[in-house]
Amino acid sequence: MIVKVAFPGERGSFTELAAIEYFGESEKYVCVPDFSDVFERVSSGACKYGVVPIENSSAGSIHQNYDSLLESNLHITGEIMLRIGQCVIANNGVKKKDVQTIYSHSAAFSQCKGYFRKNPALQKVQIPNTALAVKKVKDEKLKNAAAIASMQAAIDFEMNVIAENIEDNKWNTTRFIILGRKPERPAFTPVKTSVVFSMQNIPGALFKCLAVFALRDIDLIKIESRPVHGKGFKYLFYLDFAGDINDPAQKNAVNNLQEITSFYKHLGSYSCGRLAYPKYRKR
Numbered sequence: 001m002i003v004k005v006a007f008p009g010e011r012g013s014f015t016e017l018a019a020i021e022y023f024g025e026s027e028k029y030v031c032v033p034d035f036s037d038v039f040e041r042v043s044s045g046a047c048k049y050g051v052v053p054i055e056n057s058s059a060g061s062i063h064q065n066y067d068s069l070l071e072s073n074l075h076i077t078g079e080i081m082l083r084i085g086q087c088v089i090a091n092n093g094v095k096k097k098d099v100q101t102i103y104s105h106s107a108a109f110s111q112c113k114g115y116f117r118k119n120p121a122l123q124k125v126q127i128p129n130t131a132l133a134v135k136k137v138k139d140e141k142l143k144n145a146a147a148i149a150s151m152q153a154a155i156d157f158e159m160n161v162i163a164e165n166i167e168d169n170k171w172n173t174t175r176f177i178i179l180g181r182k183p184e185r186p187a188f189t190p191v192k193t194s195v196v197f198s199m200q201n202i203p204g205a206l207f208k209c210l211a212v213f214a215l216r217d218i219d220l221i222k223i224e225s226r227p228v229h230g231k232g233f234k235y236l237f238y239l240d241f242a243g244d245i246n247d248p249a250q251k252n253a254v255n256n257l258q259e260i261t262s263f264y265k266h267l268g269s270y271s272c273g274r275l276a277y278p279k280y281r282k283r
Contacts, residue, residue, distance in 0.1 A: 009129030
């Protein structure tokens with residue numbers, strides 16, 4: 001049975017490449033305008049799964065998607081890491097000296113600061129998705145502009161690559177999460193669990209929350225704070241830790257955590273993702 005998988009942007013986006021690496025070539029991939037539309041498609045049942053970026057090794061976290069995880073009833077069912085190589089892409093016949101404006105997503109600009117330091121005259125214009133930036137340059141037949149996106153986007157839109165691998169960090173990697181309406185049993189080990197919580201405003205509150213894991217020798221993989229909307233300087237804490245929430249130590253730690261927090265939500269237990277290198281091809 002063919003499964004529908006939603007991703008943001010256009011064909012050739014890094015999220016589509018991550019989705020293909022995770023699910024394979026045979027599924028039906030549905031491109032939607034924005035990150036929020038991925039959550040909506042999965043929540044409504046129009047697609048069984050969705051794929052969104054959650055953090056990049058250079059640009060940091062995608063805060064919009066952390067907020068959407070909190071607001072939705074979806075679960076993280078998997079993850080995959082994708083090596084990201086950014087290209088400058090223009091219409092055929094356009095040379096580097098012709099380019100005055102570059103379109104791309106804000107995260108791509110953050111990953112390529114060195115390129116703009118070397119080319120300070122370039123004007124940056126943000127677009128919701130890297131592959132959409134390529135489509136804009138092509139559809140509008142722009143001769144003085146280019147886009148930053150994947151090599152696959154250049155191939156899909158039959159465009160010219162002016163420069164390759166312009167990212168600052170040659171190990172530039174983005175972590176993508178898989179979204180589903182129901183939690184799924186992790187397919188293989190190792191496993192990680194993601195939760196979000198808020199604390200009472202008392203001395204030592206964060207120490208006590210993290211101690212429930214330390215006392216059980218549970219490795220904390222990541223912790224990230226986000227402000228609570230409309231509540232001044234109050235914060236939510238997103239936490240990734242090693243193990244399945246159904247494992248005895250992890251289950252006891254989470255039960256303990258819920259006793260000392262003012263809010264708690266389990267986002268998912270899932271297999272730790274592999275690092276994938278995108279396969280570019282004509283299609």
